[in-house]
Amino acid sequence: MKGLLIKDFNLLKKRGSILLVCILVFTVYQLGEFNSEAAVGFATLMVGIFSLTTITYDEYENGMPFLFTLPIRKVDYVREKYIFGFLIATVTWIIMEAACIFFDALVWTENNGNFEDKLAFCVGYLALVYFLISIQIPLKLKFAERSGIVMMVVAVIISIFCAIVLIEFEYGVSFMESGLSWGVVAAVAAVVLFALMFVFYRWSVRIMETREL
Amino acid sequence: MVKLENVKKQYKDFCLECSLEIPKGQVTGIIGRNGAGKTTAFKAILGLIKTDGGTVELFGKNIRDLTVKDRERIGTVLADSGFCGYLTIKDYVPMLAAMYSDFSKEKFVSECERMGLPIKKKIKEFSSGMKRKLLILTALSHNADLLVLDEPTAGLDVVVRDEILEMLQEYMKTEERSILISSHISSDLEGICDDIYMIDKGKIVVHEDTDVILGRYGLIKATRSQYERLDKAYIIDSFEADFGYNCITNQKQFYLENYPDIVIENGSLDLILRMFSQG
Numbered sequence: 001m002k003g004l005l006i007k008d009f010n011l012l013k014k015r016g017s018i019l020l021v022c023i024l025v026f027t028v029y030q031l032g033e034f035n036s037e038a039a040v041g042f043a044t045l046m047v048g049i050f051s052l053t054t055i056t057y058d059e060y061e062n063g064m065p066f067l068f069t070l071p072i073r074k075v076d077y078v079r080e081k082y083i084f085g086f087l088i089a090t091v092t093w094i095i096m097e098a099a100c101i102f103f104d105a106l107v108w109t110e111n112n113g114n115f116e117d118k119l120a121f122c123v124g125y126l127a128l129v130y131f132l133i134s135i136q137i138p139l140k141l142k143f144a145e146r147s148g149i150v151m152m153v154v155a156v157i158i159s160i161f162c163a164i165v166l167i168e169f170e171y172g173v174s175f176m177e178s179g180l181s182w183g184v185v186a187a188v189a190a191v192v193l194f195a196l197m198f199v200f201y202r203w204s205v206r207i208m209e210t211r212e213l
Numbered sequence: 214m215v216k217l218e219n220v221k222k223q224y225k226d227f228c229l230e231c232s233l234e235i236p237k238g239q240v241t242g243i244i245g246r247n248g249a250g251k252t253t254a255f256k257a258i259l260g261l262i263k264t265d266g267g268t269v270e271l272f273g274k275n276i277r278d279l280t281v282k283d284r285e286r287i288g289t290v291l292a293d294s295g296f297c298g299y300l301t302i303k304d305y306v307p308m309l310a311a312m313y314s315d316f317s318k319e320k321f322v323s324e325c326e327r328m329g330l331p332i333k334k335k336i337k338e339f340s341s342g343m344k345r346k347l348l349i350l351t352a353l354s355h356n357a358d359l360l361v362l363d364e365p366t367a368g369l370d371v372v373v374r375d376e377i378l379e380m381l382q383e384y385m386k387t388e389e390r391s392i393l394i395s396s397h398i399s400s401d402l403e404g405i406c407d408d409i410y411m412i413d414k415g416k417i418v419v420h421e422d423t424d425v426i427l428g429r430y431g432l433i434k435a436t437r438s439q440y441e442r443l444d445k446a447y448i449i450d451s452f453e454a455d456f457g458y459n460c461i462t463n464q465k466q467f468y469l470e471n472y473p474d475i476v477i478e479n480g481s482l483d484l485i486l487r488m489f490s491q492g
Contacts, residue, residue: 003312010304011297061337062294065261066348069289069361071281071312213261 004072004080008054012088015057019050027096031107036100037118040093041125047092048129051085055140065213074208078137082201085133093126127193134200141207214272214359214391220257221266229253229415232267235359235391240381242406242423243395244482250415251395252292255363258393259289271359285313288352292364292395295348298337302330302347313355321354328373341368349377353384360384362394366401374398378405399482403427411485419485430480431465433458439475443468450488461488 023043030039058067068074097119104115135154139147215235222229229250235241245251256262257269260276269276272283296305302325310316325332328346336344345368352360360381366374378401381392396402402409402423409426411419435443436457447464461484462468468477 003308003310006311007297007300007305007308010300010308014299014304057297057299060297060299063297064294065256066289066291066294066296068261069259069284069287069291071284073281076281210263212263213256 001072001076001080001083003070004077005084008051008080008084011054011057012050015053016050019046022046027099031100031103036104037121037125040096040100040122043096044089044093044126044129045132048085048089048133049136051081051088051133052136052140054084055081055137056145059144068213074211075205078141078201078204078208081137081204082133085137086130089126089129089133093122093129097122127189130197131193134197138200138204138207141204141211215258215393216270217254217257217267218270219267220254220264220269222253222257222262223265224253227253227415229257231412231415231417233410233417233420235393237389237391238385239407240385240392240394240405242402242409242482243393243412244399244402244409244486245395245412246486249412251412252363253415254412255291255361255393255395258361259287285315285355286358288355288357288360290345290348290352290360290362290365292367295344296336296351298335298339301335302332309351309354315356316354321350324350324354328376342370342373345369346373346377349380353380358390360390360392360394362392364395364397366396366398374401381405399486403482409482409485426482426485427480429463429465430484431462431468432478432480432484433460433462433468433472434476434478435460439472443472443475 023046026042027039030036030042058064068077101115104118136147136151139150139154143150214237215233217231217233219232220229227248227250231250231254233241233243233254243251243254253262257264258271258276260269260279271279272286274283302322306318306322309321310318322332325347328350330339330343330347330350336347339347345365349362349365352362352365362381366377369377381394382405384390385392392405394402394406406423408420408422410417433443433448434454434456440451440458440460443460444467445460447462447467449461449463451458451460453459462477465477465480468475
């Protein structure tokens with residue numbers, strides 16, 4: 001797995017310069033708009049999505065069969081993709097979060113809003129990126145170049161689901177205020193997220209195990 | 214070293230059904246026309262496809278039970294697959310070093326330089342011959358016990374091909390190593406292989422020692438009058454030509470002794486391929 005991680009970090013190094021420019025431009029723009037949390041979210045999302053493109057690079061010119069003649073197991077390949085995706089998304093999140101906190105504290109001292117709200121937003125965004133990486137890996141492995149279309153369908157379904165939840169949330173404000181604390185809600189959300197991530201991981205392994213190269 | 218027993222792989226319009234064995238210390242060649250099943254057989258040996266029947270054994274183990282350590286003992290060149298073109302050799306060196314316990318960075322890089330492969334150039338900018346050289350050098354870089362080489366010399370000029378074949382012969386000087394190799398260039402196989410399998414429509418139709426094929430088979434070039442007086446007992450097949458007939462025999466010596474005035478060419482893999490492919 002170490003070898004695969006080295007390969008993907010080298011790909012990030014080679015192909016990540018455009019990504020870095022996009023993140024820098026967006027970050028400068030958002031900091032100017034006092035939206036440091038948006039900069040954190042955008043950078044984490046972009047880097048998370050980039051991790052998925054390494055699968056496309058592995059498929060480039062029918063590269064997969066050769067890759068699997070090297071001493072790696074299919075399950076290691078899937079694990080590496082998850083580890084690589086989570087790792088670079090998390091590192092980006094930490095760097096951006098630290099940079100934005102620093103910026104808010106030293107530059108936009110009068111307009112930086114509530115720190116806890118911003119942090120909660122950023123943590124939520126990181127969780128969302130974890131979720132997107134988790135679901136996109138099996139879709140990429142299963143549908144290859146058609147994964148984008150499939151993801152759009154999935155996104156529509158998730159959006160409808162979220163809309164329903166939000167509407168219900170409106171009705172359920174009193175319920176939230178009456179009993180459950182935000183800590184409990186966050187814990188339940190975290191458990192659901194981890195459960196879904198595990199399901200997607202197992203699905204990815206199954207796809208690779210049955211895939212012919 | 215490698216054993217395929219009644220391996221079956223069914224596709225929509227093609228079925229591979231074959232058994233073959235590669236003993237230790239031997240170079241085994243596979244020949245066959247395009248689409249005959251060579252690459253499918255290679256993929257079955259490497260565990261890249263799931264077979265519908267039979268067993269594939271490598272190093273005495275079922276292919277499904279091979280560990281990562283066992284896989285380190287295999288060096289591979291595939292006909293239609295290789296390294297990602299967006300990286301350079303320099304990028305791949307640490308990856309290979311992390312994957313193979315017996316990989317020497319310095320030796321690999323110096324071999325690449327010796328073969329004229331630019332270390333810092335993207336692999337997608339390599340010519341097809343350069344890509345092939347890189348795959349061969351990678352297969353040879355980690356002291357593998359088994360080389361599985363599907364068309365390793367395709368796209369290489371004659372000088373480099375000879376160099377590669379020399380490298381393979383050098384590789385075989387270490388005992389207990391084996392090579393399974395396929396090539397469209399039959400002279401490559403004739404020079405290096407101990408035995409040859411011929412595959413046609415997914416089935417093994419010939420398995421002979423290379424010496425037997427080259428020594429016993431021959432192509433008789435007879436005029437029409439020579440053909441009429443020819444004893445056809447050992448003629449396997451005949452084809453009409455401008456000058457008369459081309460006849461394939463598996464008893465070349467008989468005709469050499471009894472018909473000294475007739476031109477008889479030595480047997481070759483091309484001859485065998487042509488003969489069996491035409492049924």
